[in-house]
Amino acid sequence: MSLPLPAIVLVRPQLGENIGKAARAMLNFGLTDLRLVAPRDGWPNPSAGPAASGADIVLEKAKVFETVADAVADCAHVYATTVRKRGLVIPVISPEQTGREIHANDGPSAILFGAERSGLETEEVALAGKIVTVPVNPDFRSLNLAQAVILIAYEWSKHVELAVPTEGEPEEPRATQAHLEGMIGQLYAALEDAHYFHPRDRTPATKNTIRTILTKAGWSTREIQAMRGIIRALVEPGGRPRS
């Protein structure tokens, strides 16, 4: 079964700017279903667009509702973000668990976020099957609305294939031991010529130290080639590196 994307429900949001930022946070992690319950300054709100920084599609598709119950009517699983349980007997889970659960749910999910200052009403939390609490610094709990949204969206996105990692080249595999030995041999020879090993009776221990240093670096074949060029350049100043 293919589930619809979870809905982000902002309940009585005050500032248009925060609605825009929430939209941006959603789209960063692939969410697009924004629902607004009784936004204080009406809708559309001219402050929302600039704050969305290009996430206009989320704002354009946003739906407005009068009550939380209306906003989540088509959803099968409702989560309420809050730091207070208010005596409700509802399981409390982390954003991480929420992100995982939503993908495993057997129907559409919605996550409720309260107004900037006042949060959700107890009656609104009671609509939810689970409470989501972001574990924050107990001495500084004031999590901004868009930041609460981004943490949930981020955790949700961890379980989505579309989460694309960094562009660019694959990492280079580590060089073989033979390549490493070649470089170490070259360096030992250069250091012998430079009369580095002194006193002689400590040479084996010194060589072991050098070997350890160069082995733990874990270089690729290309990096070992570069190091060999560097050693060559230092030993034969004026020589050109072979590329």
Added chain:
Amino acid sequence: MSLPLPAIVLVRPQLGENIGKAARAMLNFGLTDLRLVAPRDGWPNPSAGPAASGADIVLEKAKVFETVADAVADCAHVYATTVRKRGLVIPVISPEQTGREIHANDGPSAILFGAERSGLETEEVALAGKIVTVPVNPDFRSLNLAQAVILIAYEWSKHVELAVPTEGEPEEPRATQAHLEGMIGQLYAALEDAHYFHPRDRTPATKNTIRTILTKAGWSTREIQAMRGIIRALVEPGGRPRS
């Protein structure tokens, strides 16, 4: 060993408001070590305080530096947040891995965040041992500065209570970035003398490669001392290593 809190390093941040929001995001998850590299509008910035929403202590303690190298000089592990690898051969990890790693590291960590629009310079990324990439929607990548900060801080905070030092023989702690810089500077100078950098227009790329090779090695202070002695010996044959 008790590690200091990781440093959040904002590189050339433009808006004071974003610095304030980053400070708020940090304190939400218990981070307080904010470092600013060449903030565009100077420091202190009157727009930062209101945006910090009470995280004033982070702003008051913020330190200002001229370069990234200065800002991370006392750190042993540097992470650069970016979405592009720019041809650098540096491992790329997720915020989740970053949060886990920082607790397991054998020295202080710093995480670099680039300017709002332009991000980090390639030379700045090359200072880092690892790249951190937040996997975002490929069609909408513009992650806001404070939101990038909060995701890293959030992942870090997940391990705050479980962070337990490993038993056993303590390994040598990794050298600080300043020690590493000293060796890299010595090698660059020696290679200049040896006319290694040729052609000249490829010098910055070559230097980045060398920096990456030496950073990823993860050497201890003692090992870096040994490497400096080796470079000296190759450059001045017949000289004795100072023990």
